[in-house]
Amino acid sequence: MNANHAHRKTNGSILPCLLTALALTGTLLVGCSSKQSEKQEGQITVGFSQIGAESGWRTANTQSIKSEAEKRGVDLRFSDAQGKQENQIRAIRTFIQQKVDVIAFSPVVETGWQPVLEEAKRAGIPVFLTDRAVDVTDDSLYVSFIGSDFIEEGRRAGEWLAKKMDGKAKIAELQGTTGSAPAIDRKKGFEAFIADYPEMTIIKSQSGDFTRAKGKEVFEAFLRSPEGSEINALYAHNDDMALGAIQAIEEAGKKPGTDIVIVSIDGVHDAFQAILDGKLNCTVECNPLIGPQVFDAVEKYLAGEELPKRIQIEEGVFDENIVTQEVLDKRQY
Numbered sequence: 001m002n003a004n005h006a007h008r009k010t011n012g013s014i015l016p017c018l019l020t021a022l023a024l025t026g027t028l029l030v031g032c033s034s035k036q037s038e039k040q041e042g043q044i045t046v047g048f049s050q051i052g053a054e055s056g057w058r059t060a061n062t063q064s065i066k067s068e069a070e071k072r073g074v075d076l077r078f079s080d081a082q083g084k085q086e087n088q089i090r091a092i093r094t095f096i097q098q099k100v101d102v103i104a105f106s107p108v109v110e111t112g113w114q115p116v117l118e119e120a121k122r123a124g125i126p127v128f129l130t131d132r133a134v135d136v137t138d139d140s141l142y143v144s145f146i147g148s149d150f151i152e153e154g155r156r157a158g159e160w161l162a163k164k165m166d167g168k169a170k171i172a173e174l175q176g177t178t179g180s181a182p183a184i185d186r187k188k189g190f191e192a193f194i195a196d197y198p199e200m201t202i203i204k205s206q207s208g209d210f211t212r213a214k215g216k217e218v219f220e221a222f223l224r225s226p227e228g229s230e231i232n233a234l235y236a237h238n239d240d241m242a243l244g245a246i247q248a249i250e251e252a253g254k255k256p257g258t259d260i261v262i263v264s265i266d267g268v269h270d271a272f273q274a275i276l277d278g279k280l281n282c283t284v285e286c287n288p289l290i291g292p293q294v295f296d297a298v299e300k301y302l303a304g305e306e307l308p309k310r311i312q313i314e315e316g317v318f319d320e321n322i323v324t325q326e327v328l329d330k331r332q333y
């Protein structure tokens with residue numbers, strides 16, 4: 001009875017309201033569908049958490065990820081963590097809330113990821129590691145790791161230096177970001193190689209956080225230390241720190257590349273230039289242009305293909321015998 005009464009009342013005085021509501025709903029629906037049409041059918045949304053902009057390598061890597069996403073029409077949510085793990089964790093949580101299709105990130109350090117990766121897994125969002133690995137007990141927490149073999153890079157740097165120095169060197173080492181996969185593995189690979197050369201010793205070793213400014217600052221301190229005058233070789237975990245150290249060496253009145261033989265890793269444009277200038281002796285390549293491989297992997301996975309846990313990047317070694325102006329001009333990063 002009551003309901004009937006209410007119904008009749010509705011028919012009488014509320015009809016115009018209903019019509020307005022219907023019209024509004026129509027507008028909303030139109031609004032919705034036009035918004036949806038901005039996102040093309042089948043478009044993938046990828047949340048990407050980048051470490052920061054600490055080096056030339058990183059800048060090239062960011063560029064590669066962004067341009068490849070654009071080329072493929074991927075809706076990329078890019079977040080820069082400014083070197084902080086807590087910012088990366090926050091970004092990943094935001095991506096989970098936004099229900100992106102895929103999360104990809106380059107973890108600043110190896111440890112401390114288990115809880116947030118479990119959250120992504122519970123939400124059913126696949127995670128791809130790019131460039132750096134994580135240390136987790138359960139490797140089902142990520143689909144695949146796409147990046148370089150940092151142990152091999154360290155080994156190649158050691159091999160090159162042993163040859164150049166005839167198996168005798170007093171080495172200063174500039175390590176990358178403490179706790180990061182490339183710092184841990186590049187040290188490991190290098191040390192393992194020089195272990196067979198008793199007259200190659202690391203007499204100074206400290207982190208320069210993968211930046212030019214820190215590399216310079218730490219190398220200045222090395223040169224001022226009691227062992228400073230003995231250093232005749234530098235192994236830097238990346239080019240930027242080597243370039244910072246080159247400035248410190250010049251300011252101390254020594255000749256980089258001659259008084260101190262320098263090998264670093266990455267192979268960025270400025271390092272090639274420094275080799276041409278005779279200030280850097282060798283750079284072991286670590287290719288940052290991995291955007292195409294990352295999005296290939298993502299697309300294959302979403303198409304139901306089984307992926308390997310590890311997708312390797314191919315790289316070489318470039319020293320003063322190889323780097324010419326022509327080689328430098330062709331360099332893409």
Ligand code: GYE
Pocket residue numbers: 054055056057058131132182210237238239240265266286
């Ligand atoms: O070597 C360094 C950068 O993770 C491979 O990070 C990367 C390293 C690279 O800052 O320059």
